Amino acid sequence: MRFIDNTILPSDITPKGVFEGRRELIKAAAAGSFGLALAPWFSREALASNPEKLAATLNPAYAVKDELSGYKNVTTYNNFYEFGTDKTDPFANAGTLQTRPWTISIEGLVKKPVTLDIDALLKLAPMEERVYRMRCVEGWSMVIPWDGYSLSKLLSKVEPLGSAKYVEFISLADRKQMPGVKSNILDWPYKEGLRLDEAMNPLTLLTFGLYGEALPKQNGAPVRIVVPWKYGFKSAKSIVKIRLTEEMPKTSWSQFDAREYGFYSNVNPLVDHPRWSQATERRIAENKGVFAPKIKTEMFNGYGDLVASMYSGMDLKKFY
Structure with missing residues (x-):
């Protein structure tokens, strides 16, 4: 580059x-x-590949300089358990997902609850392209040009109440479209959550595409969030509901095993996963694939300047 x-x-x-x-x-x-x-x-x-193009303008303020992972890697090596547990399962199985019609409801502790279809969401704010690092809890990472706009622009429209402290994301769980939902690996539907200040941080992206095209189905079409300073499972895919709450929402992986998957799940090389170190990662790049050499993982995935202040005074080994 x-x-x-x-x-x-x-x-x-x-x-x-x-x-x-x-x-x-x-x-x-x-x-x-x-x-x-x-x-x-x-x-x-x-x-x-999805041929639908998105008119997204590159935002250089949110564009890392790292080598991109490449479209093939990004769209064929995924975690999306609704379509299977193997990294290639989403690529193989997601063709059954129907992304039109699609609506997403924003409800809970807001002044103006609303249900919007995907086309209204696409028009809510100008589309940006942002090049983000993404770090998976298993130890691999990618650099991806995502297309969307800050989630805060949507949340501001519904006007959160003063009692709102958290934002819960609920994904589609349809056994007819998603073969993985037939398994009992997780308690479906998939649920994730952020603190309200995390959700309002400009980095948190309501995401509709990558590489200037609408999201492929295996990458969370038609709408997902991307939270680049947290491990990848925090970035909920194929969202159908956003709910603002006063209490911390129960999230799918924390319910599966709270010892391994904490609510915050900030990228932190000093806090190991119980079964492996988080100090290094393999950056999947265009010409290296899954055989890339290990590199050191950065605190907050390298986004500390933009997010560290939200955790001032917190013990990030306790609140992992």
């Missing part, structure tokens, strides 16, 4: 073009002697 005056040029976010070139090679190979072997993979690969 190139930079001018420390700004990422929109034209520099182009690894998807490389991926599209590979797609043509795969098509050509499928027509030859490798066709039978590649055909099942290629039918799933078609899920990775």
